[in-house]
Amino acid sequence: MTRQTxxxxxxxxxxxxxxxxxxxxxxxxxxxALAVSVAGPVELAHVPPNASVVAYANVxxxxxxxxxxxxxxxxxxxxxxAELEQQLGLNVENDxxxxxxxxAPGPNERxxxxxxxxxxxxxxxxxAVARDGGATVSVYADTRVVSINAGDVxxxxxxxxxxxxxxxxDLATIHQALDRGSTGPDLTSNEQMMGLLEQIDGGxxxxxxxxxxxxxxxxxxxxxxxxxxxxxxxxxxxxRVNGGISGSxxxxxxxxxxxxxxxxxxxxxxxxxxxxxxxxxELQLMLDSLQLSGTGTIATLSFLIPSEAxxxxxxxxxxxxxx
Amino acid sequence: MxxxxxxxxxxxxxxxxxxxxxxxxxxxxxxxxxxxxxxxxLVVGGPVVVALILRLLVAMDLVTARxxxxxxxxTVTGPVIFGLMIWGFYLRFTVPLLGVFYGTALxxxxxxxxxxxxxxxxxxxxxxxxxxxxxxxxxxxxxxVLPSVMLVFFLVxxxxxxxIGMAFPDLVKDLALLAVGLAxxxxxxxxxxxxxxxxxxTGLVFIFGWEPIVVVVPGYMKRxxxxxxxxxxxxxxxxxxxxVTSILAILQANEVVPSAAVSLIGLGVxxxxxxxxxxxxxxxxxxxxxx
Numbered sequence: 001m002t003r004q005t006x007x008x009x010x011x012x013x014x015x016x017x018x019x020x021x022x023x024x025x026x027x028x029x030x031x032x033a034l035a036v037s038v039a040g041p042v043e044l045a046h047v048p049p050n051a052s053v054v055a056y057a058n059v060x061x062x063x064x065x066x067x068x069x070x071x072x073x074x075x076x077x078x079x080x081x082a083e084l085e086q087q088l089g090l091n092v093e094n095d096x097x098x099x100x101x102x103x104a105p106g107p108n109e110r111x112x113x114x115x116x117x118x119x120x121x122x123x124x125x126x127x128a129v130a131r132d133g134g135a136t137v138s139v140y141a142d143t144r145v146v147s148i149n150a151g152d153v154x155x156x157x158x159x160x161x162x163x164x165x166x167x168x169x170d171l172a173t174i175h176q177a178l179d180r181g182s183t184g185p186d187l188t189s190n191e192q193m194m195g196l197l198e199q200i201d202g203g204x205x206x207x208x209x210x211x212x213x214x215x216x217x218x219x220x221x222x223x224x225x226x227x228x229x230x231x232x233x234x235x236x237x238x239x240r241v242n243g244g245i246s247g248s249x250x251x252x253x254x255x256x257x258x259x260x261x262x263x264x265x266x267x268x269x270x271x272x273x274x275x276x277x278x279x280x281x282e283l284q285l286m287l288d289s290l291q292l293s294g295t296g297t298i299a300t301l302s303f304l305i306p307s308e309a310x311x312x313x314x315x316x317x318x319x320x321x322x323x
Numbered sequence: 324m325x326x327x328x329x330x331x332x333x334x335x336x337x338x339x340x341x342x343x344x345x346x347x348x349x350x351x352x353x354x355x356x357x358x359x360x361x362x363x364x365l366v367v368g369g370p371v372v373v374a375l376i377l378r379l380l381v382a383m384d385l386v387t388a389r390x391x392x393x394x395x396x397x398t399v400t401g402p403v404i405f406g407l408m409i410w411g412f413y414l415r416f417t418v419p420l421l422g423v424f425y426g427t428a429l430x431x432x433x434x435x436x437x438x439x440x441x442x443x444x445x446x447x448x449x450x451x452x453x454x455x456x457x458x459x460x461x462x463x464x465x466x467x468v469l470p471s472v473m474l475v476f477f478l479v480x481x482x483x484x485x486x487i488g489m490a491f492p493d494l495v496k497d498l499a500l501l502a503v504g505l506a507x508x509x510x511x512x513x514x515x516x517x518x519x520x521x522x523x524x525t526g527l528v529f530i531f532g533w534e535p536i537v538v539v540v541p542g543y544m545k546r547x548x549x550x551x552x553x554x555x556x557x558x559x560x561x562x563x564x565x566x567v568t569s570i571l572a573i574l575q576a577n578e579v580v581p582s583a584a585v586s587l588i589g590l591g592v593x594x595x596x597x598x599x600x601x602x603x604x605x606x607x608x609x610x611x612x613x614x
Contacts, residue, residue: 005352012466019473020495026488 043100043116046161046177047187051102052111053210054187054197059119061205063093065242067310090126095119102187103210106173114169114177116161123160130158141178147171196236199250204238206247231258233297244310248302255297262299266292339454342447346455347462354425354463363421363464367471370412374478377404381482401485402493408475409497413468414553418501419534421464422508423526427516429456431523434610443610450602457513457598464505469498500556507549507590510597517604549593555586 001009047054062068090096096119106112127137127146135148140159147157155171159178167174180186187193196209212232231254239247253259270290277284286305294300337345354360430453433439442452472494480490508530515529516522534548545551581589 001348002352005355008355009351009462009466012470015470016473019470019477023476023487023491023494026486027491028488 043118043165044188045186046114046116046167046180047100047102048104048176048180049185049187049190049193051104051187051190051193053103053208054193055101055208056098056206058098058205059092059096060098062241067241067245090121095121104173106170112170112173112176114167114173117166117168118164119166120164121160121166123166126158126166140175141181143178145171145174145178192234196234199236200238201240201248203240204247205240205242207236207238209236210234231255231261244305246302246304248300250294250298250300253297253299259294259297259299263292263294266299266301336446339448339451342451343455343458346442346447346452347458348455350456350459351462354459355466359424359428360463360467362424363467366417366420367468370408370417370475371471371478373408373412374475378478378482401480401482402490403485404482405476405479405485405490406493408479409472409501410557413472413497413501414504414557415550417468418504419508419530419549421468422505422512423523423530425460425464426457426509426512427522427526429453429460429513429516430605430610431516439610449605453513453517453602453605454598457509457601460509460513461502461506464509465502468501468505472498472501496556500553503556503590504549504553507553507594507597510594510601511549512597514597514601514604517601517608546589549590552581552586552589552593555581556583556590 044054096117098118099115100118101113101115103111103113123144127144130146130148131137133148135146137144137146139145143159143161145157145159147155150156157169157171157174159167159174161167161177167177192211193209196211200207200209211234232251233254234252236250236252237247239245251262253262270287270292274284274287277287286303289303289305291302292299293302430439433442443449445452476490476494476497477487479485480487480494512522512526515525519525534550537544537548538550
């Protein structure tokens, strides 16, 4: 083999090895160093086009994060996880990948909502527990639906939409979701909501978007709040939980004047909060991380709480371990 | 006066493996620095240029992740584009083409250049010549195609919200798949080159005529293509071509993509069958050089 050939072989092999090592590093550190797509989980196909609020949380990433580890140190017993695992065979930390929830206008001016869980579920056990609790099982559109009457709230139901996807919500909304299937019109045909989804930061592992006008219609917001916020049309909240916590809250005003007013209100709120937290370092750290930005109709409040700041905050919250 | 030492026959004739490796060593450099490599560089450089242009367009905000197709919002991310490029550029075009150009030339070039006599008069088996040249073909094409895929991966996947970490397993599968594709197409066309007199033409008809047509025709004929088995191993979603896809869906209503096991067995049979038959042909065939 000539020297020229040898150099070529070494160069191209080196490129392959470097590429593979970089990819492997990114694979084992995914979610930390590189952006995670928010292209939209596939469950968007189950969200109706008229949904007012859509929220998403990547439970798996949050559970694997350092933040969760810190919480575990403060509350080692968890929040009823052992009971959940014992009764339902559901380990929240390992079995749930992500959750998508939405609210949409329902019949009788009441909001209709659904929570979709993606993960690994023992459906037989879930169904058995529900039956023991008085639920009934029916088959609707070739899908097993477990429902129970919850008095004034109406009938609550749980449906096994497809392998690894469980929907929980009111019975009528579940029936609608099953009727719609994955071929009917869904949220992706709603340009306004998709526009809000585009504003979500690519690395977020939890987010929510919604339209304020719809929230007023749904009756979720108290009348006092609805009256005070006529100029706000939409909101986008996204966050990334890892070693620290970062995120942003974006509020969209009806027009540019409303946007300017919103920024002024938030600026004033920040100034007031800083005055109130003098001498409280754990709160000052949080406030220092807040940043106000935005132009036109948009006002954005972003924050980044580094892991060191979290350590300090948690040290105040942690139980006294001194002997 | 000393008498010359007699060399035992076993020592004079190197083993099949040693012979093949020696031929590989000689042929790799010849293949890499031939005019054919310029053609190969153009073929594998194309996707890299496309990836660079795409990256530029995204940087200039001329391409967005979300768009409307048939009135329906679709999301296209870097990994999706990478998957389409692997299928469209590499598996459907580059790999078969390089297989044809290099595979058919393993023996045919030596016949055409009238240099095959020099190889066949060496004290090594003819089969070892073919296997050595085949290994050189694998090294030559692999060392050019796979780094090109690596560059495209790092240029395209992070675009539009894609994640390198998340897409890494697919990259490994793609690299393995391309290596398998090169090996299988190379073995098949090595057979064609050792057997037929006009192997290049036959090879081009096979990859651009037979394979695309037979894959569409219902029935068992598609089992006589390489792409049918490669298709079963592709980790990415196939590109949807609208009308073409609809027609295919009707034609192939009762047919399924082969399972990974069937695909691997099919590819293994073609690879081993092609290489063994090619060796058999080379060992027995009398090559008559045109004067």
